[in-house]
Structures are given as structure tokens and as C-alpha cells.
Amino acid sequence: MRPNTVIMPRELTAENGAKCLLSGEFSVGHFIECGYCDEGDAKIDPDGDYEECELCEGQGEVHIEIPIDWPTIKAIYAMAVKHLAK
Numbered sequence: 001m002r003p004n005t006v007i008m009p010r011e012l013t014a015e016n017g018a019k020c021l022l023s024g025e026f027s028v029g030h031f032i033e034c035g036y037c038d039e040g041d042a043k044i045d046p047d048g049d050y051e052e053c054e055l056c057e058g059q060g061e062v063h064i065e066i067p068i069d070w071p072t073i074k075a076i077y078a079m080a081v082k083h084l085a086k
């Protein structure tokens with residue numbers, strides 16, 4: 001049977017390999033307003049017909065992934081150690 005606890009470093013650092021291992025591995029999804037159209041309408045002429053924006057495919061917003069930065073990953077880990085370490 002696997003034990004419920006493991007031996008882990010107290011801190012994530014570059015020296016123990018954590019920075020290389022975890023940097024860029026996590027992100028959060030977010031929608032931002034598309035800057036290339038008017039709510040999905042990409043027509044240049046104000047009296048022109050509706051033209052679907054190619055960038056956002058007519059959605060008016062674009063989904064982006066924002067990476068979780070290294071200081072934040074370290075902070076999350078540090079709080080877990082603080083409260084869960086025995």
C-alpha cells in the first residue's frame with residue numbers, strides 16, 4: 001500500500017530542480033475583448049455588410065491562456081507546506 005505522506009523539499013527552488021520542472025506548466029484561461037473588430041463584426045466601412053472577424057471568428061472576444069508565474073507557484077507550494085507539513 002502506498003503511504004499517505006511523502007518527503008518533499010520545504011521550498012521550491014531552482015536548485016532542487018522545481019523551477020525547471022514547474023515553470024510554464026500551469027495557466028488560467030481568460031477571455032479578453034477582441035481588439036480587431038466590433039463585437040465580431042470586422043467591416044471597415046460603417047455602412048458595409050457584416051463581416052465576420054477572422055481573429056475571434058465573430059465571437060467578439062478571444063480566449064487566452066495566462067501562465068501562472070514562478071513566484072505564484074512557489075507561494076502556493078509554500079502555503080501548502082506551512083499548513084500541511086507534519
Ligand SMILES: [Zn+2]
Nearest residue numbers: 034037053056
Ligand atoms: Zn474579433
